Amino acid sequence: MKLLKQKKHKEVTERLTFIINNKVSSKKELAKILNVAPTTVSAWTNGRIFPSIPILIKIAILTHTSLDWLLLGKTDISESLDEQIFNKVFKEGYRLAQRYKLPLNGSYFLGLYFLVSQELQKNPKISPEEIIKANQKMIVQLRK
Numbered sequence: 500m501k502l503l504k505q506k507k508h509k510e511v512t513e514r515l516t517f518i519i520n521n522k523v524s525s526k527k528e529l530a531k532i533l534n535v536a537p538t539t540v541s542a543w544t545n546g547r548i549f550p551s552i553p554i555l556i557k558i559a560i561l562t563h564t565s566l567d568w569l570l571l572g573k574t575d576i577s578e579s580l581d582e583q584i585f586n587k588v589f590k591e592g593y594r595l596a597q598r599y600k601l602p603l604n605g606s607y608f609l610g611l612y613f614l615v616s617q618e619l620q621k622n623p624k625i626s627p628e629e630i631i632k633a634n635q636k637m638i639v640q641l642r643k
Contacts, residue, residue, distance in 0.1 A: 511548040514569050514598060515558070522562040532603050533557055559608055561589070584619070587627040588612050595631060599639045611638070 513639060519540065523529045526544070530537040542548045550558070559566045563585040592611045596603050611631060618630045631638070 506548060509546060510572060511549070512544065514552070514572065515555075516544040518558065518562050518564055518569070522564065529558075532561065532608070535603075546570060560612075584615065584627050585612055586630070588615050591628045591631045595635060595638065601639065610641075614638075 519526060519529060526540040527537045530540045533540075535554070539548070543550050555569060556566065558564070559569055563593065588611050589608055592608055593603070595601065603608065614634060615627045615630045618625065619627070
């Protein structure tokens, strides 16, 4: 049983490392967003410690990765329209946060994603960047 658990831990660590190396700008940026030390992110990718389930959920949301794939290896990472939208939301949200010195965390980006998703359902022709810019005042007021 212990050997099986170690094997699963190693597989999750490998998938987590893949996500961090391919879907996040840097370990340091991910650490800042998740409000953990950069050494913690390194420990995750080295397999020394295992991230908590809430942290894994945040990573999955931030990188728009399936938890089934991250934890179980069951599905592949899709290059869907939703992922493209999320990437645009992440980049524009990051710029906005830097400009107004807003705290960066998973709930900030998740909130932006839901805002953009709702607006896109009403008007699919508008871009995620335009939605964020149009709602900039509200976003900044809510985050301060």
